[in-house]
Amino acid sequence: MTPDLIYGLTGVAVFGIGLVGALSAQDRLRRVLALKLCSVGAGFLLVVGAWREPPAAPDPVPHALVITGIVVMVSATAVALALIRRLQTLEATDER
C-alpha cells in the first residue's frame, strides 16, 4: 500500500462519481459541480503519475499541467455559471 495506489484509486472513484453526477443530476448547478469533480479526479491521476518514492523529488511537468488545468477549470466554471444565471433570469421573465 503506497500513497500513489491509494490516491490513484481515489482519483478514479472521484472521476466516476463526477461522471454519473454530470449525466444524471437534476439541477444545472449540480451538473457544473459534477464536472468540477471530474477535473479533480483527473488531477489526482496526474499528480499520482508524477509521484516518486521519497526521497526522490516528484516530476514537475505533470504538476504544472494540473495547475494549468485548475485555472482553466475555474474559467470554464465561471462561464458556465454566468450562462446558468442568464438562463434562470430569462426563464423567470418568461413566467411573469
Next chain:
Amino acid sequence: MTDPLVIFDLLLALAIVALAAASLSVRDLFSMIVLFIIFGLLSALAWVRLSAPDVALAEAAIGTGVTGALLLKTLHHLRFASGTLGQKAAYGVTPVAPVPMAVIMTNAVFCGLITLGLVVAFLGAPAAGPGFDPLVAEAMPQSGVEHPVTGVLLNFRSYDTLMEVVVLLAAVVAVWQIERGLSEAPAPAMGEVWQGFARLALPAIVVVGTYLLWVGAEAPGGAFQGGAVLAAVGLLLLLTRAYVPQPAHRGIARGAFVLGTAAFALVALLVASGGRVAFEYPLDHAKTLILLIEGMVTISIAVTLAALFHGREPVALAKGDRNDT
C-alpha cells in the same frame, strides 16, 4: 513494516470519496457547495501527501476558494431570480427537465463500466514510467529559477501558461457579454462582525499573496497561487461593499485583464527579436524576466478572478430600466 501514515492516507481517501458522493446527493444546494469546499480542501491535503505542494496551493486557493465563492454567488443570484431568497426550503432552484429513471440507471451502468476500465488501466500501468524529471533536472540551471514547477510553468512550457492566461481573459470577456444588462441580486447583509473580520484579514491577505508570488522562484508558490490569494482581496472588497464597481472604472479593469497576456507576449516577442526562440530567455536576465511576467500575470489573475466573481459588467442602467431580457 507498514508506514503508519498509510492509515491516514486510507482515511483521507475514504473521506474524499464520501464527500464527493455526498456533495452530489445532498438535496440542499447550499449544503452541496459547502460539502464541495470541504472536498476540495481535503483533496489539497491529499496532494500535499503526494509531495505536490504547488498543486495543493492552487487547488485550495483557486479550485476550492474561488470556485466555491463563484458557486455561492450564483446560488444567491438564482435564489434572488426565482424569488426564493431567504426562504428555508430553497432546494433545487434550477431544475432541468426530469430525467427518466431508466436513463439514469443506464447512465450509471455505463459510467460504472468506464470507471472500472479506468481502474484496470490504472492498475495495469507501469509503476514508474519514464517521466520528465531527468530532463527538467538537467535543464534547471538554465531556467533562471530554483523551483522546478515554476521553471516548467514560466520557462520550459511557457506557451501553455500564456494560453492559460488567454483562457482567463476569454472567460471574463464571455462573462461580461453573457451578463450584459442582467439585473443584480442585492448583496447579502452580513453584519458587523464580518466587516470587522474583513478589515483584519485584508492586510494579511495582501502580504500572503505577495509572498506567494515572490517565493515562487525557489519554493512552492507562484503567480497563480498568489494571484488567487490576491483575488480574495477583491472578493472581500466587493462583499463588504467597500468597493462598488463603477462604469468609469471599466477602462482600468480592461487594462488589468490584458496586462498579463500583453506582458507575457511582449517579452516573448522581444526575446524572439534577438534571434532566439520565442521563450528562450537569455540566462543573465531569465529570473528578472520571469519575475516581471509573474508580477504582471498575478495582477491580471487577481483582477480577472475578482471580476469573474462580480460577474456583470458595471454598466450604468437607467433608473427603472430593468433590461432583463
Next chain:
Amino acid sequence: MQDVVAAVLITTGTVFFIAGTVGLLRFPDIFCRLHALTKADGLGLALIALGVAFLAATPGAVFRIVLIWFFVAAASATCGHLVARYARRSGAGVRHD
C-alpha cells in the same frame, strides 16, 4: 523532551476536536452544533498549534504557526457567527423539548 510535550499537546487537542465532532453529530439543532464546534475546535486548534510550535525548527516557523492560529481562530469565529445569522434569518428551528 520537546517531542513528548508536543505529542501530549497534540493528543489533547485532538481529543477536543473529537468532542466537537461528536457534538456536531449528536446535538439537536444548528445553534447547539455551532456551540459545540466553535468552542471545542477553538481550544483544540490552539493546543495543536502550540504542540506543532514545539516541533518547529526556526523562530520564523513558530511566528507563522502563531499567525495561522490567529487567523484560523478569527475566521472560524466569524464563520460561526455568519452561519448562525444565516440560520436565524432563514428561520431554522430551535428544538424545544
